[in-house]
Amino acid sequence: MNLRQLEHVVALAEEGSFARAAVRVHLSQPALSRSIQAIEEHLDMVLFDRSTREVRITPAGQTVVQRARKVLFEARCLLRDVDLLKSHDLGSVNFGSGPYPAAMLLPAALDELAQSHPNLRINAAVDNWKNLLELLHAEQLDFLIVDIRGVPSSSKLEVIALPRHRAAWFVREGHPLTQHDPIEVQQLSGYPVVSVPLPEAMRESLRKWLRFPPKQEMEFHLTCNDVNVLREYARKTDALLLLTEQTDWERERSAGLVALSVPSRSHLWLQFAIVHLAGRTLSPAAEQAIMAIKRVAAVKPA
Template identity: 40%
Template sequence: MDLRRWTHVVAVADRRSFVRAAEEVHLSQPALTRSIQAAEAELGLLLFDRRGSEIMPTPAGEFVIARARQLVFNSRCLERDVALYRSHNLGDTAFGVGPLPATTFLPGLLAGLRSEFPGIKLRVEVSNWQLLLKRLREEDIEFFVADTSDLPADPGLHQRPLRRELGGIFVRAGHPLGAARTVTMQQLWEYGLLSIRLPSRVRGELARQVGLASEAELRLALECDDAELLTKTALHCDSVLLTAHAAVAEQVKAGRLLPLEVRSLPALYAQTGIVMLRGRTPSPMAELIISRLPAGQ
């Protein structure tokens, strides 16, 4: 069976409708229906149940569609890479980063790429891992780099660990708690905690420290995917900032932010990693970027 027909099978599986799938593959509905019927006849299997309001894959269809999807996916990757090879360039790419990588190692990496390859076009999405995972599955980005602590186990994903980003608690210079040698989490909580979306491991520990029954009860004063915005907020009020040391190293060195020692608080860290779709061949530019990411420690 040729690749074009596999593409038709995947389109019907995704759209759950012959009408919508026909629009996607630029065929008339009768032509698409004939293509699916020919595929079923060639395979000797019924791929779709047509009885309901939506076209649903049969058990045999689920088995075939998973493999057809990989064939179509690999074909697109091959077409892209051949085009890049013909034009003798690395090509463009789109990828995602979590809030902490966006403020720690990403700026230097992007500056280096822009200096070395001024003609490239990059698109970078900065968000939490949940939204980045959705973009990855939609094939809107090639990979993402984020805290993978809560990433679900999925055989369709390939993960590679990077370095741990050590975290800490910080307040502005002149903060009422700034002169204390050690503080408790209850003391900090009264001023309001600012943070990116935290992994369950950290949320659970914070909830325990402030006397809550579970992490579900934990409500931060400000939770935001923009780590730089959180830092600027902490510099101009008495709220307490929880972030990576690397994200505020310059502010601490300049004396604008002060690190606090919190009594009985275990070490805080984010486990960053690269996440890709399993079986996907990265574009040349994506491979180059991945090779320059900080290795695990």
């Protein structure tokens, strides 16, 4: 028994005539008759009474037709949903982002998705890279956007590196360091640093860039997953906030923060990556979200 046969049963029940039903389903009358006989034999029951001029449905046939209508309806809905999913006009995506990429990439990426796919349902979890990796392995997230240095080497993970961006330091307007141009790297070490939780490799890169002595630990005055909290703290104190040149500087300026000019022989870089489980097919919605994030990450700072 297949969907086509169910269509034949419903058509005959509704038309009450083999001739009309055959026209409706684009079959000859003998072919339609054979199809009905085949399903009756399969079910081992008579669905239609053919003793009269008009075909009459039996009580058993009524039950089958009711069920068949529901099955055919659900099948049509399924096909419609698949078509919508393919066109990215229906569906949902669940992904995770570290605090930095959430602040630097997501606003523009989500704006693009809202305009191009307004019916796409998005659930974006912002957390540190360790917690997000656990959720990814538990198949609760489709993909992650995190600092590439926090991604462990594993055959279970597919890693797509995004373009790297040079780090930039932001401070409040009127900060003592704004009186110096240019600023020597050593001058930064005299001020507290606020940051999101960083992978150990990133902490070590930052420690070396700030030219800390070999045995001096890189300690943050404030660590928080919410970049907005860090912004507000930096706005009210002499703390240094690490962002990137990808950052919307107009937004930071409106928040009372300005970028420092810190020439250096070696640049400090931030690089994010999109991570998903290897061998697990991404949904069309996830693919569309990843494409938007890639486009935003590829934009060069003004």
